[in-house]
Amino acid sequence: MPVKLFNTMSRRLEDFKEINPGEVRMYCCGPTVYNYAHIGNLRTFIFEDILHRTLEHAGYNVLHVMNITDVGHLTGDGDDGEDKMSKRAKETGRSVWDIAKFYTDAFFTDEKNLNIVRPNIVCKATDHVQDMIKLIQQLEANGHTYISGGNVYFSIDTIDDYGKLAKLNLHELKEGARIEVDENKRNPKDFVLWFTKSKFDGQAMTWDSPWGVGYPGWHIECSAMSSKYLGDHFDIHCGGIDAIPVHHTNEIAQSEAACGHKPWVNYWCHGEFLLNDKGKMSKSSGEFLTLPVLIEKGYNPLDYRYFCLTGHYRSQLKFSYEALDQARTAREGLFSKVAEFKAAGEASESVGEKAKSYRDKFFNAMENDLKAPQALAAMWGIVRDNQVPSTEKLTVLYEMDEILGLELDKIEPKKIEIVGTPEALELAKKRAEAKKAKDFALADQLRDEILSLGFVVKDTPQGPVLEKV
Numbered sequence: 001m002p003v004k005l006f007n008t009m010s011r012r013l014e015d016f017k018e019i020n021p022g023e024v025r026m027y028c029c030g031p032t033v034y035n036y037a038h039i040g041n042l043r044t045f046i047f048e049d050i051l052h053r054t055l056e057h058a059g060y061n062v063l064h065v066m067n068i069t070d071v072g073h074l075t076g077d078g079d080d081g082e083d084k085m086s087k088r089a090k091e092t093g094r095s096v097w098d099i100a101k102f103y104t105d106a107f108f109t110d111e112k113n114l115n116i117v118r119p120n121i122v123c124k125a126t127d128h129v130q131d132m133i134k135l136i137q138q139l140e141a142n143g144h145t146y147i148s149g150g151n152v153y154f155s156i157d158t159i160d161d162y163g164k165l166a167k168l169n170l171h172e173l174k175e176g177a178r179i180e181v182d183e184n185k186r187n188p189k190d191f192v193l194w195f196t197k198s199k200f201d202g203q204a205m206t207w208d209s210p211w212g213v214g215y216p217g218w219h220i221e222c223s224a225m226s227s228k229y230l231g232d233h234f235d236i237h238c239g240g241i242d243a244i245p246v247h248h249t250n251e252i253a254q255s256e257a258a259c260g261h262k263p264w265v266n267y268w269c270h271g272e273f274l275l276n277d278k279g280k281m282s283k284s285s286g287e288f289l290t291l292p293v294l295i296e297k298g299y300n301p302l303d304y305r306y307f308c309l310t311g312h313y314r315s316q317l318k319f320s321y322e323a324l325d326q327a328r329t330a331r332e333g334l335f336s337k338v339a340e341f342k343a344a345g346e347a348s349e350s351v352g353e354k355a356k357s358y359r360d361k362f363f364n365a366m367e368n369d370l371k372a373p374q375a376l377a378a379m380w381g382i383v384r385d386n387q388v389p390s391t392e393k394l395t396v397l398y399e400m401d402e403i404l405g406l407e408l409d410k411i412e413p414k415k416i417e418i419v420g421t422p423e424a425l426e427l428a429k430k431r432a433e434a435k436k437a438k439d440f441a442l443a444d445q446l447r448d449e450i451l452s453l454g455f456v457v458k459d460t461p462q463g464p465v466l467e468k469v
């Protein structure tokens with residue numbers, strides 16, 4: 001069965017078909033490192049991690065590229081507002097480079113805590129400015145740009161399918177353009193490729209370019225870095241849904257105009273928002289939660305990962321501490337069961353039909369557009385099924401964990417508290433041997449002797465244990 005993914009471009013569930021046999025090339029927009037990532041941002045990175053792991057499990061070799069936005073992302077998506085990095089530098093009195101380093105490291109720590117597999121390539125925008133300049137030159141040579149007020153703009157009227165991802169109605173957009181429009185723009189939806197005479201004073205990060213000293217626009221960075229590492233035509237591009245109307249729309253416009261390959265990307269996958277009481281969690285609102293805050297409150301970061309798995313990535317997910325507590329209880333319950341299974345023995349080499357059916361349910365759900373809640377139900381199914389031996393449960397759970405990423409392999413086997421005097425324990429050992437030798441008369445006699453010492457023998461999946469009478 002092929003992996004199925006919902007493609008934002010077609011608004012349909014599609015069978016996934018890779019471009020190069022056995023290989024998936026995937027680009028994910030990374031964090032803008034002017035502040036901590038909030039747990040909403042992290043939901044999107046967890047979704048991308050789950051997608052990566054699901055494709056790997058399905059047998060693909062995944063080449064996953066993620067950028068770090070450390071320049072060019074303005075507070076407004078329509079080229080309005082200030083550069084987020086510069087704004088933060090002014091507010092804190094620190095250098096933009098300092099801020100970028102600090103929050104990039106903080107993001108990597110979050111990734112590690114959430115057991116997110118590090119993308120194969122993580123690339124910083126500031127390390128790729130020359131690639132962006134080359135791409136802008138290519139667009140210029142193809143007649144898609146103009147210079148106005150000192151900035152280089154992409155002219156959306158030079159292509160005939162601008163806005164196809166977001167299904168924008170350009171006619172309506174022109175008439176309804178309410179926002180303050182940059183007067184340099186020929187069309188309000190044109191966007192900046194390169195700022196030279198910017199309206200923002202004190203931009204610390206600048207580079208020389210054929211158009212003068214300045215800095216790149218936000219969208220060009222993803223087009224330049226993705227084509228550098230993945231080529232002019234690749235399989236999957238991901239991000240949060242807020243990237244659809246502007247950022248990804250503009251990436252498509254410039255990449256297809258530059259490379260001439262249509263479609264530039266075959267599958268567009270977008271994660272829905274994490275909400276709080278007031279709606280979308282966002283950094284600009286100032287009210288956002290970070291992973292370090294949850295850790296400080298005593299949560300295991302994997303509680304948050306588990307919480308994200310309880311919702312489908314294309315549905316909004318409402319954060320509350322009650323919901324996170326439920327996720328914690330479920331995760332702890334799972335860990336405790338796994339610890340018990342481990343105490344009973346090692347994972348088996350092969351599994352029976354019953355265990356296989358849970359396994360299939362789990363992976364069919366994941367390969368059907370990452371239906372994590374259904375997959376979790378299959379996981380709990382095998383955990384609770386008394387007819388499946390615990391050694392087989394472990395085998396299947398470890399395989400499921402290749403996608404869940406809850407680090408089940410690191411759980412310590414449950415320690416069995418030893419109750420009983422040395423004499424009673426010795427008799428219990430003899431009784432176990434008698435049972436093994438099918439000498440039940442002796443086994444019963446030994447049980448009575450143990451009872452006379454004040455203990456009852458209970459046979460558990462972990463072996464016989466003594467309890468005080």
Ligand code: AMP
Pocket residue numbers: 029030031032033039040041042043044069238239240241242243271272273274275280281282
């Ligand atoms: P940023 O650091 O702002 O560039 O965002 C990083 C990623 O988080 C992008 O893919 C955004 O689309 C995504 N994102 C932003 N806000 C949320 C939210 N509330 N819930 C889920 N994803 C989000």
Ligand code: ZN
Pocket residue numbers: 028029030222247
């Ligand atoms: Zn991007």
